Amino acid sequence: QSGAASWYGSGSRTANGERFNPNGLTAAHRSLPFGTRVRVADARTGRSVVVRINDRGPFVRGRIIDLSRGSARALGMGGTTYVSLHVLD
Amino acid sequence: QSGAASWYGSGSRTANGERFNPNGLTAAHRSLPFGTRVRVADARTGRSVVVRINDRGPFVRGRIIDLSRGSARALGMGGTTYVSLHVLD
Known part of the structure; x- marks a missing residue:
């Protein structure tokens, strides 16, 4: 799956009930089960990071993942x- | 000169008295004369853009230029x- 990634830095609880930690290596995805670990690779730079899905979103057309600030x-x-x-x- | 670039998208007037256009190819610099055209190159990607200095800033230590959103x-x-x-x- 590839597409646009955005990021967010505020919120109190994530959709799985955790306290949101803006500095954590987490992300929101529309359908992947909570706890799934995903390698997110920037197509432009080749850099990548492994994040854990703990929230739902992004609810903006054309975006596939919403990353925590961290x-x-x-x-x-x-x-x-x-x-x-x-x-x- | 090299260092960190940030960006900004709000404001009414720039320091040289223009109406701020967030989509314009402009930037704020602490000392370059208004009207100076500067090529800003992203050290990570090699991409570059030519911007016109029409504002003063950034007033954050360690940053050398504040780009308009555009x-x-x-x-x-x-x-x-x-x-x-x-x-x-």
């Missing part, structure tokens, strides 16, 4: 990236 | 990424 960071998806700047004439 | 998208920094899933036994 999972997203492990994949290098954070809100920042490392860049170099080159001033043009 | 610039971040052009660099592939959006809130989503394309992944493949592989269920582990």
Whole structure:
């Protein structure tokens, strides 16, 4: 299965009843059983992370998995990236 | 100059007095003159985008540029990424 991954960092309880830990290596998937471990590979960078499904979602068309903030960071998806700047004439 | 880039999508006016367009190819830098065009290259992916400096920032230590949402998208920094899933036994 391949498609878009998003991430989320807030919430109190996950769909399986755990306290949501934004820094954990977990994810929400629409159908995989809770507890399933999934390797998520970024098609662009080749980086991957193994996450545990403990929540349901994403409920947005075209997205296949919603990663916890910790999972997203492990994949290098954070809100920042490392860049170099080159001033043009 | 190299370092971390972040992005922002809200605001009314930029520091040079323009109406902020989140979808424009602009960025905030602490010192480069307004109007300077800069090529920003993602060190991880090699992707790059040319942006125009029209705002001041980022005011967070360790970050060197704050991209508009449009610039971040052009660099592939959006809130989503394309992944493949592989269920582990």
